[in-house]
Amino acid sequence: MARRKPGTLLPLETEILEAALSMAGSGETTFHGFGLAKVIREQTGSRSLTAHGTLYKALGRLEEFGLLTSRWEDPAAVEGRPRRRLYELTGQGAQVARRSIADKAARPFPRLAPGSA
Numbered sequence: 001m002a003r004r005k006p007g008t009l010l011p012l013e014t015e016i017l018e019a020a021l022s023m024a025g026s027g028e029t030t031f032h033g034f035g036l037a038k039v040i041r042e043q044t045g046s047r048s049l050t051a052h053g054t055l056y057k058a059l060g061r062l063e064e065f066g067l068l069t070s071r072w073e074d075p076a077a078v079e080g081r082p083r084r085r086l087y088e089l090t091g092q093g094a095q096v097a098r099r100s101i102a103d104k105a106a107r108p109f110p111r112l113a114p115g116s117a
Helices: 011-025 033-044 052-064 091-106
Strands: 068-072 085-089
Touching (some): 011 052, 085 091
Antiparallel strands (some): 068 085
16 A cells, blocks of 8 residues: 555545535534435545445544544434434635645646547
8 A cells, every 4th residue: 555645635535525515515514424425425426435444444534634523423312323423624624625626626627639539
């Protein structure tokens, strides 16, 4: 496995931050892993969540980096199901997500070499 450069995020991590930012923009300030995975699939068609633990490992790393915070759901809200861990984008996480979205928008489309079409 290749080592990550200091200060860089994996593609899945930027997808998580971007999805969390869009959820926050629609009024959902906290989210849980399953709901986030659903949003990522809807927005990007991403298949990067191939293993169940992949998402949760990435969420843990983003929390370590200070881009997300988390807490356990209030036990009173559970009503017969397991409690969920709720995540929230930090100010720094929102800033990183906005920068990632802007960088993608600024990238020109790849050009084909003349005569290759």
